[in-house]
Amino acid sequence: MKEVNSKALLDNMESAVISVDAKGKVIYCNRMAECLFQTTLENIIHKNFTTVMPELGKELSQSLKSGRSFLDILKKDGRDLIYGVFPVRENNKEVIGIVCIFQMSLNPDAEKFINKLNMHKQMVKILKAVIGFSFDGLWITDGEGKVLIINRASERFNMLKNRDVIGRKMKDLQKEGFFDKSVTLEVLRKKVSVTMIQKVRSGKSILVTGNPILDEEGNIELVITNERDITYLNKIKEELKESKALAKRYQSELHKFRLKNLEDDNIIFRSEAMEIVADAVLTVCKVNSCILLSGESGVGKSLIAKLIHKHSLRSKGPFICVNCGAIPESLVESELFGYEKGAFTGASKGGKAGIFEIADKGTLFLDEIDTLPFHLQVKLLRFLESKEILRIGGTKYKKIDVRVIAATNQDLKDLVKKKKFREDLFFRLSVIPIYIPPLRERIDDIPPLVKFFLDKYNKKYKKEKFISPLVLDSLCEYSFPGNVRELSNLIERMVIMVKNKEIKLEDMPQTVIKSTRASPPFLGERDLTLKKAVEKLESFMIEEAIKKYKNQRKIAEILGVSQPTIARKIKKYRYNNE
Numbered sequence: 001m002k003e004v005n006s007k008a009l010l011d012n013m014e015s016a017v018i019s020v021d022a023k024g025k026v027i028y029c030n031r032m033a034e035c036l037f038q039t040t041l042e043n044i045i046h047k048n049f050t051t052v053m054p055e056l057g058k059e060l061s062q063s064l065k066s067g068r069s070f071l072d073i074l075k076k077d078g079r080d081l082i083y084g085v086f087p088v089r090e091n092n093k094e095v096i097g098i099v100c101i102f103q104m105s106l107n108p109d110a111e112k113f114i115n116k117l118n119m120h121k122q123m124v125k126i127l128k129a130v131i132g133f134s135f136d137g138l139w140i141t142d143g144e145g146k147v148l149i150i151n152r153a154s155e156r157f158n159m160l161k162n163r164d165v166i167g168r169k170m171k172d173l174q175k176e177g178f179f180d181k182s183v184t185l186e187v188l189r190k191k192v193s194v195t196m197i198q199k200v201r202s203g204k205s206i207l208v209t210g211n212p213i214l215d216e217e218g219n220i221e222l223v224i225t226n227e228r229d230i231t232y233l234n235k236i237k238e239e240l241k242e243s244k245a246l247a248k249r250y251q252s253e254l255h256k257f258r259l260k261n262l263e264d265d266n267i268i269f270r271s272e273a274m275e276i277v278a279d280a281v282l283t284v285c286k287v288n289s290c291i292l293l294s295g296e297s298g299v300g301k302s303l304i305a306k307l308i309h310k311h312s313l314r315s316k317g318p319f320i321c322v323n324c325g326a327i328p329e330s331l332v333e334s335e336l337f338g339y340e341k342g343a344f345t346g347a348s349k350g351g352k353a354g355i356f357e358i359a360d361k362g363t364l365f366l367d368e369i370d371t372l373p374f375h376l377q378v379k380l381l382r383f384l385e386s387k388e389i390l391r392i393g394g395t396k397y398k399k400i401d402v403r404v405i406a407a408t409n410q411d412l413k414d415l416v417k418k419k420k421f422r423e424d425l426f427f428r429l430s431v432i433p434i435y436i437p438p439l440r441e442r443i444d445d446i447p448p449l450v451k452f453f454l455d456k457y458n459k460k461y462k463k464e465k466f467i468s469p470l471v472l473d474s475l476c477e478y479s480f481p482g483n484v485r486e487l488s489n490l491i492e493r494m495v496i497m498v499k500n501k502e503i504k505l506e507d508m509p510q511t512v513i514k515s516t517r518a519s520p521p522f523l524g525e526r527d528l529t530l531k532k533a534v535e536k537l538e539s540f541m542i543e544e545a546i547k548k549y550k551n552q553r554k555i556a557e558i559l560g561v562s563q564p565t566i567a568r569k570i571k572k573y574r575y576n577n578e
Helices: 006-011 031-037 052-065 108-133 152-157 170-175 183-190 230-264 273-284 302-310 330-336 374-386 413-415 423-429 444-461 467-475 482-498 512-513 530-549 551-558 561-574
Strands: 016-021 024-030 070-076 078-091 094-104 137-141 147-150 194-199 205-214 220-229 291-294 321-322 363-367 403-408 433-436
Touching: 006 031, 016 031, 024 031, 031 094, 052 070, 052 078, 137 152, 152 220, 170 183, 183 194, 183 205, 183 220, 205 230, 220 230, 230 467, 273 302, 273 433, 291 302, 302 321, 302 363, 302 403, 330 374, 374 423, 413 423, 444 467, 467 512, 530 551, 530 561, 551 561
Parallel strands: 291 403, 291 433, 321 363, 363 403
Antiparallel strands: 016 024, 016 094, 070 078, 078 094, 137 147, 137 220, 194 205, 205 220
């Protein structure tokens, strides 16, 4: 058989071939290359490849350094060339040269293949970047648990290098102590997603989740494991906890500061119900909208109105308080809106400014707004809409800058239904409705209010009175139909009338005492021994039971003792069962 001539074989190829040495110099090109690049081997031999194909200088350099291959399409002189750059290795190790192959692109399918191949190469590049720069650790193993990929985060978490684990099986790594247990092996065993906490060689606790990737036949092809350092998460959790505690402390300090400011305005409270009111009041202070304060008589509506004015932008202007129910109906209009000279018989010669004019640039508090005569409600509504007033007997409207705060102890909605209050005025007044709950619905406010009024009246009347715990308990149980006003009056009366320094339960009015649950009268006694206290309590309980049941057998059943025991106790304490 005739020996094949390699040069003749290359010269007869339909593809152009150029070979370069390890320094990038041309050592061979076939006839197709001479034809394609319009040169000869003698012209380019020993010359740098970049003089022949400067467009491929980058690929050639990378291929010589890393041994990487390239396959792509190149436009040259208006033609599409499919090219391949392939490294030549000696003993499968060192790159000793490069073979470059070029083919004229005449087959559309070939171009599609190259483009698809490049797209896949780009996707692989992106995927590698995502895996490499992921904050979480990532392991990818095959269906037998052999490590294929591990990213930088996992190297950091586990304190190992890529080369330590690539190509090795997870069961071997577990035996060598890289981690105490393997989520990958659990996924391979159960064929489902698994989450667990692993202890790794670095001493860290790692939260790991393994997910199986199945092939078309349902077999596990890959296992992707996500790792997260719980140490870092716990640190974030602690920092968040500290931040919340700090915010809570600031909120508490702010609350104390706000309470102190409100106490300076004689607004005393500790209940959540009044805290809601205080928040609403401090919010609306800086705006000029109408406010409707509602609540029972004596809850402190006028005090709240003064507080709003004091902390508003109108604080330097006048605060005028008008009780609509205290003005005779015939005089309400002239008092509110004023009158001109000669408006009616008995009118002042020079006319008179109304309360609206006096309150200009300030705040007008209209208490008991529900008593305002129906025909004047129209005039008030017009002022609220136009900010203009017309004196009685006048012909010119006058602009007035007044903020109106109205108050009522009635249900205005019910009055609207009964046609006793204008619906349009109700909606105009209640832009910001604030309900102040009665004292019986905020028992937590009673102790601080008692202390406040006690200090106030002790100072006023130069007294040193104090109240017993039983009195405070009875006040907390009392319904206070007159609300805060009634409590204030009660404390003032006790400070004035009680002769001793201590205000005791018997000093209180019968209405308060009757509302108090029956309590042992001896609890306030001093120097009471335990034995004596037990006897007094026993006597007290039997007495109360006798008053209620009148029958020894029933008393014994209620108190949980025998009937003879009750009879003996009654005789001991000298009670007679009637």
